[in-house]
Amino acid sequence: MKISLLSFGIAKEITGTRFMDVELPDSATIAALRAKLVEQFPGLAQLAAVKLAINGEYASETAVLNDSDEVALIPPVSGG
Amino acid sequence: MKISLLSFGIAKEITGTRFMDVELPDSATIAALRAKLVEQFPGLAQLAAVKLAINGEYASETAVLNDSDEVALIPPVSGG
Amino acid sequence: MIDIQLNETALQTQACIEFVQSDDAGGIDVFIGTVRNATKGKPVLRLEFEAYETMAIAEMRKIAEQAIDKFGVKRIALHHRTGLLEIGEAAVVIAVSAPHRAAAFDACRYCIDTLKETVPIWKKEVFEDGEVWVAAHP
Amino acid sequence: MIDIQLNETALQTQACIEFVQSDDAGGIDVFIGTVRNATKGKPVLRLEFEAYETMAIAEMRKIAEQAIDKFGVKRIALHHRTGLLEIGEAAVVIAVSAPHRAAAFDACRYCIDTLKETVPIWKKEVFEDGEVWVAAHP
Numbered sequence: 001m002k003i004s005l006l007s008f009g010i011a012k013e014i015t016g017t018r019f020m021d022v023e024l025p026d027s028a029t030i031a032a033l034r035a036k037l038v039e040q041f042p043g044l045a046q047l048a049a050v051k052l053a054i055n056g057e058y059a060s061e062t063a064v065l066n067d068s069d070e071v072a073l074i075p076p077v078s079g080g
Numbered sequence: 081m082k083i084s085l086l087s088f089g090i091a092k093e094i095t096g097t098r099f100m101d102v103e104l105p106d107s108a109t110i111a112a113l114r115a116k117l118v119e120q121f122p123g124l125a126q127l128a129a130v131k132l133a134i135n136g137e138y139a140s141e142t143a144v145l146n147d148s149d150e151v152a153l154i155p156p157v158s159g160g
Numbered sequence: 161m162i163d164i165q166l167n168e169t170a171l172q173t174q175a176c177i178e179f180v181q182s183d184d185a186g187g188i189d190v191f192i193g194t195v196r197n198a199t200k201g202k203p204v205l206r207l208e209f210e211a212y213e214t215m216a217i218a219e220m221r222k223i224a225e226q227a228i229d230k231f232g233v234k235r236i237a238l239h240h241r242t243g244l245l246e247i248g249e250a251a252v253v254i255a256v257s258a259p260h261r262a263a264a265f266d267a268c269r270y271c272i273d274t275l276k277e278t279v280p281i282w283k284k285e286v287f288e289d290g291e292v293w294v295a296a297h298p
Numbered sequence: 299m300i301d302i303q304l305n306e307t308a309l310q311t312q313a314c315i316e317f318v319q320s321d322d323a324g325g326i327d328v329f330i331g332t333v334r335n336a337t338k339g340k341p342v343l344r345l346e347f348e349a350y351e352t353m354a355i356a357e358m359r360k361i362a363e364q365a366i367d368k369f370g371v372k373r374i375a376l377h378h379r380t381g382l383l384e385i386g387e388a389a390v391v392i393a394v395s396a397p398h399r400a401a402a403f404d405a406c407r408y409c410i411d412t413l414k415e416t417v418p419i420w421k422k423e424v425f426e427d428g429e430v431w432v433a434a435h436p
Contacts, residue, residue: 008350009420010434048436053418056353072350072418078432079347079354079378079419080331080390080410088212089282090296128298133280136215152212152280158294159209159216159240159281160193160252160272174312183335183385189406190328191399197321247321261329265407268327272399 001026001067003033011050011073014043024065030054031061033071048076081106081147083113091130091153094123104145110134111141113151128156162224163237164217171250176237180257185234187261189268193252195245205286207245212280216240219279223271231267233258238271240281251283300362301375302355309388314375318395323372325399327406331390333383343424345383350418354378357417361409369405371396376409378419389421 005022007015015037024033030052038044051074052059058074065071085102087095095117104113110132118124131154132139138154145151163179173192180188195207224236237255245251254271258264283294301317311330318326333345362374375393383389392409396402421432 006350008418009348009422010431012348013431047434053350053353056350056356058416072353074350074418075420075431076433077414077416077418078421078434079349079417080414086212088280089210089284090293092210093293127296133212133215136212136218138278152215154212154280155282155293156295157276157278157280158283158296159211159279160276173315177311177330181332181386185332186334188328188330188332190326190330191403192315192326192328193399194319194323194326196324196397248319259334261331261410265329265403269403 001065003065003067003069003071006070006072008072009075010047011044011075014041015073028065029061030059030063030065033065034061037073044073050075081145083145083147083149083151086150086152088153089155090127091124091155094121095153108145109141110139110143110145113145114141117153124153130155161235162221162228164220164224165239166211166213166217167239167241168243171239171241171253173250173253176239176253176255179237180235180255182234182257184259185257186259187264188255188257189261189264191252191254191268191272192250193272195247195249195251197247199285202287204247205288206247207251208284208286209240209242209245209251210282210284211240211242215280220275223274223278226274227256227267227270230270231258231263233263233267236267236271238275240279242281299373300359300366302358302362303377304349304351304355305377305379306381309377309379309391311388311391314377314391314393317375318373318393320372320395322397323395324397325402326393326395327399327402329390329392329406329410330388331410333385333387333389335385337423340425342385343426344385345389346422346424347378347380347383347389348420348422349378349380353418358413361412361416364412365394365405365408368408369396369401371401371405374405374409376413378413378417380419
């Protein structure tokens, strides 16, 4: 299956793009996606806690992904 | 000696006037003035705590008055 | 820097904000106290504020100076209205700026809490069937 | 009532205040977060805010709903800026009205504190000699 990955802020600088597609085995978890991304973009491991969101909601590590989900890489927020 | 007495809010309604002169013995204290006023205007005793100020500063009961002082009767404040 | 005003005309919130704004302030907190349309469920038609003007201004300045000392804030504007106010009008506007927001919030709250205890200003509520000086009687 | 906005143009503090004003509100608290000219003593030239827009708006709305539940306030306006900001410009404006002031202060502070923890918006500080995404690295 394929998910859409959005990257913001410092994460966008590390992945090099705001939008990318990522191929994953069916029923992959957020933890599996995170591991794959850190392997591909080691700079992500240097950041303070990076969260992931599925379709606009913060997701736990055990959350299961579905085809076409919009997943966002959310480095430490700093609005306000 | 003579002091000027200012009354505000409910106190003004009780004394009936914003400005009045009050004759006092030399070296009278705030406590003495208060006793005199309560005798003259018993309604003052019905109010929640009434403070007095001398020349624009809150005064203690033992503060000594001087001729020509401006004394204010300050019923419970309710600004803001 | 401190700006204290007692005004018979409508308070200018924007002017208070502009007074405290500065390039080294990261947070501004503003409190606006407005005239409510009811007290304990009873409709209020309008309010009247009376002030012992010279002392009120002096006490407001003391509060602002204390807030600057206590909380390390930079600028405070403290404007209070006098005279007749209609429902919805601002009775008081307090704006505080600080490098960081916690100090701005704490100082602004200190100012309004202390103002309500020490500044010689009196509020009369006008109801359909009479008038009451607020807090006058125990 | 809640008004959430994410704007690329200057925030309108007065519009936020007018949104929350109502005849049964006695207190309005407003927080304005502005761009400071320095971070840890180092001059900042300007700021840039990037947002995950749909989620940022949803999270801001959640915060406002929580504040209404927790503190019993009536109306909240929460506007955040995106894009390039010059020194002194407002990055965020939060206005809260309540029958009594304590709730307005508490709710406003809850909103800004929570916004800084949960809303997906990122701030990049631009210095003379480079740029830094705030809080990105431990």
